[in-house]
Amino acid sequence: MNWPVKGKVMGKPIKRLEDPELLRGEARFIDDISLPGMLEAAFVRSPHAHAEIRGIDATAAKAIPGVHAVLALDDLMPYLETEFLVVGLPSPSYKQDRNRSALAGGEVTHVGEPVAVVIADDRYIAEDAAQLVFIDYDILPAAADCREALADGAPPVHKGADGNLLAEFNMGYGEVDAAFSGAAHIFQDSFRLHRGGSHSIECRGCVGFHDRATDELTLWVSSQMPHSALRVLVDMLGRDENQIRVVTPDIGGGFGPKLVVYQEDVVVSVAALMLGRPVKWIEDRREHFISTTQERDQYWEVEIATDDQARILGLRGSIIHDHGAYTARGINLPQNSAESLPGPYEVPAYRMNTKLALTNKVPVTPVRGAGHPQAAFVIERLLDRVAQELGLDRVEVRNRNLIPAEAMPYTRPLKTRGGLAVVLDSGDFPGLQNDALARAGWKDFAARQEAARNEGRYIGIGLANFVKGTGRGPFEVVTVRVGTSGKVHVYTGGTAIGQGTRTMLAQIVAEQLGGDVNNITVTTGDTAATALGIGTSNSRLAVTAGTSAHVAAGNVREKVLKVAASMLECPAQDLEIEGDEIHVMDQPGRIANVSVKLGEVAHAMAGTPGYVLPGGVGPGLEATEHVLLDSKAFACGTAVVEVEVDIETGGVKILNYVIAHDCGNIINPLLVDGQVLGGTAHGIGNALYEWMAYDDNGQPLTTNLADYLLVGAVEMPRVELIHQESPSPLNPLGVKGVGECGVVPASGAIISAIDDALAPFGVHITQAPISPPDIVALIEQGRQRL
Amino acid sequence: MSEKRKLSVAVNGTSYDEDVEVRLTLADFLRHQLGLTGTHLGCEHGVCGACTVLVDGLSVRGCLMLAVQADGTEITTVEGIAPSATELHPLQQAFHDNHGLHCGFCTPGMLTTLLELLRDNPSPTETEVREAISGNLCRCTGYQGIVDAALDAAERLKDGGGDSR
Numbered sequence: 001m002n003w004p005v006k007g008k009v010m011g012k013p014i015k016r017l018e019d020p021e022l023l024r025g026e027a028r029f030i031d032d033i034s035l036p037g038m039l040e041a042a043f044v045r046s047p048h049a050h051a052e053i054r055g056i057d058a059t060a061a062k063a064i065p066g067v068h069a070v071l072a073l074d075d076l077m078p079y080l081e082t083e084f085l086v087v088g089l090p091s092p093s094y095k096q097d098r099n100r101s102a103l104a105g106g107e108v109t110h111v112g113e114p115v116a117v118v119i120a121d122d123r124y125i126a127e128d129a130a131q132l133v134f135i136d137y138d139i140l141p142a143a144a145d146c147r148e149a150l151a152d153g154a155p156p157v158h159k160g161a162d163g164n165l166l167a168e169f170n171m172g173y174g175e176v177d178a179a180f181s182g183a184a185h186i187f188q189d190s191f192r193l194h195r196g197g198s199h200s201i202e203c204r205g206c207v208g209f210h211d212r213a214t215d216e217l218t219l220w221v222s223s224q225m226p227h228s229a230l231r232v233l234v235d236m237l238g239r240d241e242n243q244i245r246v247v248t249p250d251i252g253g254g255f256g257p258k259l260v261v262y263q264e265d266v267v268v269s270v271a272a273l274m275l276g277r278p279v280k281w282i283e284d285r286r287e288h289f290i291s292t293t294q295e296r297d298q299y300w301e302v303e304i305a306t307d308d309q310a311r312i313l314g315l316r317g318s319i320i321h322d323h324g325a326y327t328a329r330g331i332n333l334p335q336n337s338a339e340s341l342p343g344p345y346e347v348p349a350y351r352m353n354t355k356l357a358l359t360n361k362v363p364v365t366p367v368r369g370a371g372h373p374q375a376a377f378v379i380e381r382l383l384d385r386v387a388q389e390l391g392l393d394r395v396e397v398r399n400r401n402l403i404p405a406e407a408m409p410y411t412r413p414l415k416t417r418g419g420l421a422v423v424l425d426s427g428d429f430p431g432l433q434n435d436a437l438a439r440a441g442w443k444d445f446a447a448r449q450e451a452a453r454n455e456g457r458y459i460g461i462g463l464a465n466f467v468k469g470t471g472r473g474p475f476e477v478v479t480v481r482v483g484t485s486g487k488v489h490v491y492t493g494g495t496a497i498g499q500g501t502r503t504m505l506a507q508i509v510a511e512q513l514g515g516d517v518n519n520i521t522v523t524t525g526d527t528a529a530t531a532l533g534i535g536t537s538n539s540r541l542a543v544t545a546g547t548s549a550h551v552a553a554g555n556v557r558e559k560v561l562k563v564a565a566s567m568l569e570c571p572a573q574d575l576e577i578e579g580d581e582i583h584v585m586d587q588p589g590r591i592a593n594v595s596v597k598l599g600e601v602a603h604a605m606a607g608t609p610g611y612v613l614p615g616g617v618g619p620g621l622e623a624t625e626h627v628l629l630d631s632k633a634f635a636c637g638t639a640v641v642e643v644e645v646d647i648e649t650g651g652v653k654i655l656n657y658v659i660a661h662d663c664g665n666i667i668n669p670l671l672v673d674g675q676v677l678g679g680t681a682h683g684i685g686n687a688l689y690e691w692m693a694y695d696d697n698g699q700p701l702t703t704n705l706a707d708y709l710l711v712g713a714v715e716m717p718r719v720e721l722i723h724q725e726s727p728s729p730l731n732p733l734g735v736k737g738v739g740e741c742g743v744v745p746a747s748g749a750i751i752s753a754i755d756d757a758l759a760p761f762g763v764h765i766t767q768a769p770i771s772p773p774d775i776v777a778l779i780e781q782g783r784q785r786l
Numbered sequence: 787m788s789e790k791r792k793l794s795v796a797v798n799g800t801s802y803d804e805d806v807e808v809r810l811t812l813a814d815f816l817r818h819q820l821g822l823t824g825t826h827l828g829c830e831h832g833v834c835g836a837c838t839v840l841v842d843g844l845s846v847r848g849c850l851m852l853a854v855q856a857d858g859t860e861i862t863t864v865e866g867i868a869p870s871a872t873e874l875h876p877l878q879q880a881f882h883d884n885h886g887l888h889c890g891f892c893t894p895g896m897l898t899t900l901l902e903l904l905r906d907n908p909s910p911t912e913t914e915v916r917e918a919i920s921g922n923l924c925r926c927t928g929y930q931g932i933v934d935a936a937l938d939a940a941e942r943l944k945d946g947g948g949d950s951r
Contacts, residue, residue, distance in 0.1 A: 016882070016885070019881070019882045019887060020874070020882070023868075023878040023887070023890070024874075025822070025823070025824015025825070025864035027890055028823075029823075029826065031817070031823070031827070032817075034818070124807070124809065198925075199925055200891070201826070201834055201892045202889070202891040250890070252826070253888075253925050253926055285829040285830060285831065498888040498889025498891075498926050499888065671885070673885070677927060677928035677930050677931070678888060678925075678927055679928075681928035681929070704829070705829050705831070705833035705834055706831070710923050710925065712919075712921075712929075713915075713916040713922070713929040714916050716916075716928055718930060718933075719928065
């Protein structure tokens with residue numbers, strides 16, 4: 001399969017097909033769906049982090065005019081095979097199964113857990129009534145901090161449980177202890193990493209509709225993984241696949257947590273079946289803070305051993321990971337963290353122990369970056385520590401440890417969660433670092449810093465390298481079908497959550513079928529359109545769906561040309577597809593005035609009773625592919641950041657931000673830039689702003705966007721992007737994913753820069769995010785030491 | 787709770803006389819009573835700016851204003867920005883050309899906010915653009931495409947508003 005890196009449309013900054021409807025306000029998001037007779041839901045949620053439910057009294061709520069039902073778990077059970085959402089990814093490391101229940105049964109284990117639902121004429125009435133559902137709680141002690149939750153005598157997150165250890169696993173390779181015992185230097189640090197929520201600007205939501213005529217239940221849901229939702233609904237509702245369809249409308253951002261199947265999706269489905277009316281639920285922002293999954297806390301204790309030349313000999317340590325109250329996804333998040341700690345560096349020996357602690361808080365699942373930013377932060381902070389202790393430049397320490405380009409592909413003796421080898425497939429890590437440093441003016445920085453300090457200004461520069469496994473397999477399905485209209489229709493199990501999936505797939509398909517992206521339609525995330533489908537996560541669609549689209553389009557192209565050759569009575573190699581027509585080229589590059597339309601070929605291949613199909617090929621003009629791609633394609637890069645710190649207020653201003661990155665062959669530079677920029681914004685939030693705070697009793701303290709800070713246009717610097725394109729050898733497009741790349745190095749680079757700015761105070765930051773009060777306190781501690 | 791009042795408004799040039807519940811927000815009125823679902827709700831507490839509409843030309847959070855408070859006003863929503871069904875407004879075109887949107891959920895509020903800015907300040911600096919949208923959260927773009935689009939649109943509007951690229 002020859003890949004045109006820069007073709008008719010591949011590699012070009014094609015403007016997005018998605019835009020016009022969105023710009024005109026004509027898109028259809030979940031809350032824009034309105035069906036005749038539709039009712040609306042409001043959930044009654046636990047106000048307690050941990051409590052037993054003694055009873056539920058819905059009398060007053062049901063008395064409100066316009067209320068159709070108030071449902072608790074017992075009311076749902078006649079419609080359910082099981083109350084549990086069993087979604088955990090497989091792993092031998094689980095000590096406890098902690099599946100969520102469609103609605104809480106006898107116990108609630110986090111603030112926000114849904115206990116009952118009110119279905120009413122509209123949401124205003126439903127919310128009125130929800131306040132009148134009286135639930136008698138017996139409050140139990142809560143475990144809020146994941147470290148304390150694992151201590152002896154900690155209150156159990158689930159009543160009667162034998163401790164709060166959800167899972168534990170070890171990972172590593174090499175003779176770690178020998179590496180440490182023979183090391184010239186050993187440094188130890190403790191890190192406190194926190195990431196908050198996803199906070200797509202569109203919250204979650206779903207609409208359930210049961211068509212009695214066909215007995216089909218349709219669930220429209222703002223989900224990254226509708227096929228997962230279908231499987232959960234099949235299991236829970238006891239209906240077969242033909243009786244349930246899950247469809248994603250336009251999605252207003254996902255960023256990870258929308259890949260989870262939630263209790264509300266199940267409850268709305270049951271309510272629609274039970275009441276015989278369409279039912280809509282739209283999450284509000286407060287609910288998003290207390291019911292949509294988050295990423296939150298990791299505590300790392302890590303040691304690094306080096307030789308006398310600052311070359312890494314070994315890494316070892318432990319992670320305690322806040323899992324929340326239930327398994328809404330699995331062990332994947334800390335698995336990613338532990339797996340990716342060595343990053344782009346040569347690490348001869350490595351050992352990490354990881355414990356997942358249950359807490360009485362919202363379940364934890366990946367947010368954009370999925371554990372990788374924490375690992376990148378830790379390794380980069382350790383290397384900065386080595387540089388500081390040994391009196392070396394931070395770049396020099398990295399140069400001595402980065403895996404060189406000629407070592408690719410580089411196999412690391414680790415296994416992914418699926419037991420596959422970790423192989424860094426391609427990339428020039430030192431080259432990326434050099435490019436970023438040059439653009440950021442690293443060499444001149446010392447002079448700039450000195451000049452600034454002479455003016456009483458504290459500026460600093462920092463860097464961080466990263467690798468990010470992308471395109472997680474095993475496949476994504478794509479069907480390419482030419483219709484009798486002449487339009488080319490593309491269907492995929494991947495979902496479009498704002499990343500430009502439709503444009504990306506249209507480019508790949510158009511490259512082989514006429515070169516006109518406007519002749520392509522793309523349907524994403526509909527279980528009626530593709531039987532299989534994995535969905536959107538892990539920067540995976542360009543790699544997985546892109547490859548399937550490429551192969552499927554190639555197969556359709558071959559068939560189009562064969563049939564057209566038969567219809568035009570000429571050799572297939574003399575034909576080319578331009579727009580929606582197949583032309584005879586009478587000389588290379590010259591179009592003769594003989595052609596047939598794509599639609600005509602599709603008509604011919606649709607068959608006519610009693611007539612032989614042309615071309616000697618099978619019927620139809622379509623192909624479905626699920627190209628298997630088990631190994632991850634590793635994207636990589638370097639961020640270099642310059643900051644100014646106000647030592648009186650602790651405020652940090654980003655003065656310059658450069659990111660050099662490599663996501664393989666670029667399908668559309670506009671989309672790639674957009675993904676890197678957006679990821680960077682998330683990373684800046686993780687470094688400086690986003691803090692999902694809870695008190696000691698598990699009560700969330702930041703439940704609105706005034707308390708929980710997202711990066712705004714004023715805080716966000718202009719980011720300079722540098723691209724390298726090392727084609728991945730793992731797929732025919734040579735692409736790697738890009739959606740999460742910007743996030744991964746951000747907090748490491750920013751915090752490194754803050755450290756550098758505050759070097760006169762001897763500050764060494766070991767946490768992210770860091771707030772202005774934290775910085776002021778560190779400066780004060782530094783002053784006292786001086 | 788079900789008290790209703792008469793409301794007369796012009797939305798995107800069309801007059802409406804509606805009975806509305808007094809507690810209905812302007813955003814819910816536009817979305818659910820008039821079916822103008824282009825105005826989006828992201829937080830319902832006045833921070834994210836997705837629901838921004840222009841009321842008598844001034845940007846307003848549709849989630850923080852009651853529909854009845856809009857009596858007698860002229861409202862512009864995202865559906866009213868484009869000059870026709872086939873053309874985009876120069877600001878919308880600039881968003882398209884500068885990759886100023888990803889998921890598009892915050893876009894309506896960005897567009898209405900920037901329309902107000904560009905009317906009042908036809909030659910904004912980058913800093914002024916960033917300050918103007920400091921009350922509009924976008925989780926996808928990192929703002930750079932939005933800021934570039936606004937600056938690009940300012941140039942286009944100065945050149946007569948047409949396709950001046």
